[in-house]
Amino acid sequence: MHPSLSVIRKRSDFVAANGGLRNAKPEFVLLTRPNEGKGKRYGITVTKKIGNAVVRNRMKRRFRELLWAALPEAGLPDHDHILIGREGGVERDFASLEGELHVALARAASGEGDRARRPRHQRSRRA
Template identity: 85%
Template sequence: MHPSLSVIRKRSDFLAANRGLRVARPGFVLLANPNGGKGKRFGITVTKKIGNAVVRNRMKRRFRELLWAALPEQGLPDHDHILIGREGGVERDFATLKDELSAALARASEGKGDRPRPPRHQRSRRA
């Protein structure tokens, strides 16, 4: 691993990143959020919707390699970078994923994210 990168492990950091920029690509969604001077950090999320443990772990290994290669040069300084695996991301060609990540990081560095997702559910308020 690159010395300037650290791994995000706390749920609160993942939830905080969800408030940042979101750039969707066919194989993954990139979240980028300022972290207040903690350096370049990354995290990976692959839900059980994607497949069994073997498939999910393979996807995480591929994402880890992509991030190690791309973040030191292309990553946003003092930002958290989260990759969320999408259906079909495992079958995608590694070179294609690499190009998509470069494009997504470039878009995030320009401050151009995709529109935010609507909230999943609203809690009813009692009067």
């Protein structure tokens, strides 16, 4: 692990990052958000919709290596960086994942992001 990076472990930090910039790629979604001077931090999440535990852990290991390689130079200073795994992230070769991450980080650095997710539809209330 790189000494200038720290890991996000608290759920509240993951939830807060959801309000930041969002850059969606076929393999992952990168969320970036300023963190009030806490340095470069990263977090990885892969939902249970994606494969079994072996597949999810493999994806997390690959994402961790990607972030360790990219964030020291390309990461945003004093920002949280969250990678959310998507279905295609396991099969992609490492070089293309690396390229996609650099594109997403460059877009985040320039303040560009994808449109926010549509809110999940609410249940109708019956009176």
